[in-house]
Every structure is written in C-alpha cells, then in structure tokens.
Amino acid sequence: MAATDVATPPTQAPGNVRKKSKLHSHERKVGLAFIAVPVIGFLVFTLYPLGFSIYTSLTSWNGIGPMNFVGIDNYIKLINDPYFHKAMWNTLYLMIGIPIGLVISLLLALAMNRKMRGTTVFRTIYYIPVVSSLAAIAIMWQWAYNGDFGLVNQVLDLVGIDGPNWLQNTATVKPAIIIMSVWKGVGYSMLLYLAAIQSVPASLYEAASLDGANAFQKFKAITLPMVRPVTFFLVVTNIIGGAQVFIEVNIMTPTGGPEFSSATIVWYIWQKAFDNLQMGYATAMSIVLGLLVFIVTAIQFRVNSKNSFSVE
Amino acid sequence: MSTQVSSSTPSETVEDPGLSPVLTNSKLPKLDKAPQRPLGSAKKRYKIGNIIVGLVLTLGSVIMIGPLLWTVSTSLKTQQGVFDLPPQWIPDPFVWENYIRVWTAGPLLSGIKNSLIVACSVTIVGTVFSALAAFAFAKLRVPWRNGFFLLLLSGLMIPFPTLMIPQFIMFSNWGWVDTLLPLIVPGLFGNIMMIFFLRQYLSSVPDSMLEAAKIDGAGYLRTFSTMIVPLIKPAIAAQFILWFMAIWNDYLAPIIYLNSPEKQTLQLVIATFNAQYAIQTDYPLIMTASVIALVPVLAIFLIFQRQIIESIALTGSKG
Numbered sequence: 319m320a321a322t323d324v325a326t327p328p329t330q331a332p333g334n335v336r337k338k339s340k341l342h343s344h345e346r347k348v349g350l351a352f353i354a355v356p357v358i359g360f361l362v363f364t365l366y367p368l369g370f371s372i373y374t375s376l377t378s379w380n381g382i383g384p385m386n387f388v389g390i391d392n393y394i395k396l397i398n399d400p401y402f403h404k405a406m407w408n409t410l411y412l413m414i415g416i417p418i419g420l421v422i423s424l425l426l427a428l429a430m431n432r433k434m435r436g437t438t439v440f441r442t443i444y445y446i447p448v449v450s451s452l453a454a455i456a457i458m459w460q461w462a463y464n465g466d467f468g469l470v471n472q473v474l475d476l477v478g479i480d481g482p483n484w485l486q487n488t489a490t491v492k493p494a495i496i497i498m499s500v501w502k503g504v505g506y507s508m509l510l511y512l513a514a515i516q517s518v519p520a521s522l523y524e525a526a527s528l529d530g531a532n533a534f535q536k537f538k539a540i541t542l543p544m545v546r547p548v549t550f551f552l553v554v555t556n557i558i559g560g561a562q563v564f565i566e567v568n569i570m571t572p573t574g575g576p577e578f579s580s581a582t583i584v585w586y587i588w589q590k591a592f593d594n595l596q597m598g599y600a601t602a603m604s605i606v607l608g609l610l611v612f613i614v615t616a617i618q619f620r621v622n623s624k625n626s627f628s629v630e
Numbered sequence: 631m632s633t634q635v636s637s638s639t640p641s642e643t644v645e646d647p648g649l650s651p652v653l654t655n656s657k658l659p660k661l662d663k664a665p666q667r668p669l670g671s672a673k674k675r676y677k678i679g680n681i682i683v684g685l686v687l688t689l690g691s692v693i694m695i696g697p698l699l700w701t702v703s704t705s706l707k708t709q710q711g712v713f714d715l716p717p718q719w720i721p722d723p724f725v726w727e728n729y730i731r732v733w734t735a736g737p738l739l740s741g742i743k744n745s746l747i748v749a750c751s752v753t754i755v756g757t758v759f760s761a762l763a764a765f766a767f768a769k770l771r772v773p774w775r776n777g778f779f780l781l782l783l784s785g786l787m788i789p790f791p792t793l794m795i796p797q798f799i800m801f802s803n804w805g806w807v808d809t810l811l812p813l814i815v816p817g818l819f820g821n822i823m824m825i826f827f828l829r830q831y832l833s834s835v836p837d838s839m840l841e842a843a844k845i846d847g848a849g850y851l852r853t854f855s856t857m858i859v860p861l862i863k864p865a866i867a868a869q870f871i872l873w874f875m876a877i878w879n880d881y882l883a884p885i886i887y888l889n890s891p892e893k894q895t896l897q898l899v900i901a902t903f904n905a906q907y908a909i910q911t912d913y914p915l916i917m918t919a920s921v922i923a924l925v926p927v928l929a930i931f932l933i934f935q936r937q938i939i940e941s942i943a944l945t946g947s948k949g
Contacts, residue, residue: 349770356782370800433680453898615787
C-alpha cells in the first residue's frame, strides 16, 4: 500500500484525505457522482417527506384544501383517542408472538444442527412460508380460520375439539394472527440461529465435554451466550416489523376485527388518512410510530457499534 | 454434513473407491477423541435422538406446508365441495377448470405484468446504482464520505408508514396516483440495505488491487465493471433476489397508490379477488388466484435456495 499510495501517508486509509490534493480531485468527483444518486433519492423521498410530515402533523388538513395550523392539537387528540389506545394495545399484544417465535426457532435450529440426514430438506420446508407473499398467506389463513369449513377447525375436529370462528371473535382474533405470524416467521429466525450455532468453535464444546458438562449445561453455558447477538438482532427487527403490522390485518379483518380488536396502529393510520381523509391527525400518529421505531433502531445501532459493527 | 445423498442408500454401502478413504479419514479423529466412553452406546443414543428429532421435525413440516397443500387442494374443489362434511382432503372431483376460469375472472394477467414491471425495473436499475454507491463508499476518496453514509443509514430508521402520507401527497401533486411510477421511481435511486451490505462485502477487497488498476490507467467505471462487479457478484445476486421478492410481495405501497383494477399489482389483485369472490362464496377461485400468486416466488426460492439462505445467514451476522 505504501508503495502505491503517493499522496497520503501510508498509515492513512483512502478517503480520509484532509488536504485536498490535485491528484485525487478526479477521484473525488467520480466518487461524489456515484453516491449522489442514492443521496438525492434519500433527500427527495425520505428527508423531504419527513419534514413535510412533521409540519402536516401540526395542521388540520383533508389532503386537498387549505392546511390549518393547529399546533399540537393532533397530539393532544391522540392522547385522548380511545381508538388510538386500542390500536396501540393491539399492536403490542400481537408482539407476544416474538418471544414464542424465537424459542421455537432456537429449538428448530438446535434440531437441525444435529448430524442427521434430511436437515437441508427440513430447512427448505420451514423456510417456504418466509418467502411466500404475506398477502397470499393472509388470504390462505383467513379461510383456514373460517369457522364452517376452515382447515384449522377441521383439524381440531379430528381430535374432538369444536373450534371457534377465529377471526369473528374478540378473544381469538389476536391469537389467530399471532399463530399465523409465528408460522410465517420461524423459518427466518431459525436460519439465523442455525448460522450462529454453526459458527461456534467446536473446541468450546470439546473442552466442556472434557470437564464433564452434559448437553443442557453446554447449551446454557456455550450456545445461548454465543447466539445472543442474533437474539438481539431478531428481537429488534421483530419489534420494528411488529410495530408496522398492516397487511394481515387489512386482509384477514378488513374492518379492524370485531369491536376494533385486531386494528393495529398502521391500520388505524391508514384508515384515518385514506378513508377519513384526516391527514393531519393520521400524520401525527405516524410521527409517534416513527419515533418509537427510531428509538428501537437507535438502540440497536448503539449496541451493535459496541459489538462488531462500526462505520469506520 | 452434506445431505446430498439423503435420498439414496447410506454412503457406507456405496462402492466408491475415491470416496471411502476420505470418509474413513474424517471419521478416525472423532473416534479417538472420546476414549473413555463406551463408544457404541453414545453413538446409539445419538441415533435414537436423531429419530425422535426427525419425527418432531416431520410433524413440524406438516404444519408448515399443510396450509399450503390445503390451499392447493381447495383450489381444485367445486364450490360445494369446500363445505363437504367430512371434509374432502383430496378434491373429488378435481376441478382443473378453476385454473382456466381464474384468468378471465379478474385482472390476474395484468397484475402479474404490473408486478413484473415494478420489480424488474426497480431491482435492475436500483442494483446498478446501489453497487456504484457501495463501491464509492468502500473504496473511493469521497468528501464527507462517512457523513453521507450515516445520512443514508439514518433513512433505515424511519419506517415507511411515517413517510407514506407525505409521499402520497407529493406523488398526487405530480399526478402519479394510479400509475406504477410511485412504486418504481423511489426504488431506482438504490436501496440503502443493499449499499450497506455491498460496502461491507467490498471492504474485504484489498486496496492494492484498485491501485494497480489505476496505475494501469483504467477509469473508475471500467474498474467497477471489470474488477469490482465480478468480485462481489455473489453478494449482488443474493441482495438482488431478496429485493426482488420484497417488491414482488409488497402490499402497503400498492394499496395506497393503485385504484384501477388494471393498474393493480398481483398482490392487490388477489386481495381484490378475496373480497369479491368471498361474497359469492367462490372459495376455490380465491385459492386458485392465491396459488398462482405464490408459485413464482416459491419457484425462485427453490432455484436460488443456496444463495438466498446463505445471504440471509450473512444478514444476521453482519446486521
């Protein structure tokens, strides 16, 4: 490197040029041109809408007419809006699926880490729901949950259980959506866990075996701590995704479920904005959602930068 | 352990002179390592464990693909057959006709066409720009390089629902509502996730290679296309497939922008099918449309399994 790099001291990585040398001016122009495209895209389609969003949230607006500045009225309104509370609660409730899914996927990953035949076939099968379109999956499960002819109740019938009409019942609609989400998501988490487990050095297990550790002790003292970064990553990404649940609710319970019992926050924002044309109020809710997601993501970035990832 | 032989007889019985020494060699050290234990019983216990685990995984597999098979089965039933008691697990009779009439029952074909237009244009153009940007971020001297990179990364922290209302207003001012443009244009500028991963991937390429190319007088675009692209091809391919599938399966953005049936993407078309034919209790037709929507992505997945699975695993470790 030192031999080829003339302009900068050998210890300095390219890109950290403090002095603007003529030699690299062409490179800087080309580099700027290359990064300009996504940066412009970001400014136009993310940053500008974000700014506009913050302003809109302070107005009363139907999307077409004049925007009336109302200050923080929308935010006060959402604090007192029982539907907003219900939607928030529903969204949180649906996140029960996250720990359930993680436990199942870790167990699956452990099972597939065994030296046995057929694991790649199993891996493929468990991954199929992950790549399937959520819209099609939601349609499929909507009818599988049907009380009269649905697959779920047909199977329950085989063991003598008379199942409810899952999606029409306030007590079962959320568990029904959770079961579907877990079913769709375990393959993904399983795969990440499997990759993490397989990267654990075998010598650790060998040393533990020599010390007389049994399988459970090895799992608790070696496997679990070694997959912790993956667990963390999955918890964070699942919370971010879980905060934005929309498609399955929109398809399976188009009216937000019986007594609003499956309406999520994004579903409510969508309804307020595009059905009721309350753009100001809907935007205020979307800002609150954005803040929550931002906080969770920021925590992830922070923890990650302490572990392995760093920008430079 | 490779399971390529899973369908055939156990590898021990295969008479393969080239393979057997390798097998015995790889087995020997393992046998040496646990001299204290009675070997036979530990091995036996492991085998019994495998059988139990295998059974559990098989049961799980039934749960994983059962609903999909039920969907396919329902799509081949008659309208009345859906309600039969006891349920028909295997359609009787097979109504293949559903797969013919589904094409005229709604804009399924134009849905596929629209989804292809959106997914192909975005991924092809967006991948080129993402890769160029990743190259610049990883290897070129760019003023405020890290600042720009952090700026882009901050975009990942903002969820789409927060941006969807102002974006909708913006695109409707531009007259883009009920066209495919709002779904295409933002994606053409590249994908931050892809830039992030390609940049990570590129950081393992030694700088000296680039310096050598520079000394040889190659321009940056030439260096990019003849040296960088071949180096990061596997990462590009994996990210490309993931992105394609994400766009193909997208629902929230299309439902906001597209109203006319012939403008809808495939996912919206099947959702409309779902609402429309549920009233007429034509459930087989709904299932037929869903199966047709599922098949292309499943086919892509089965073909590119290895790349997809590897890149997902990489996502987790790098994310």
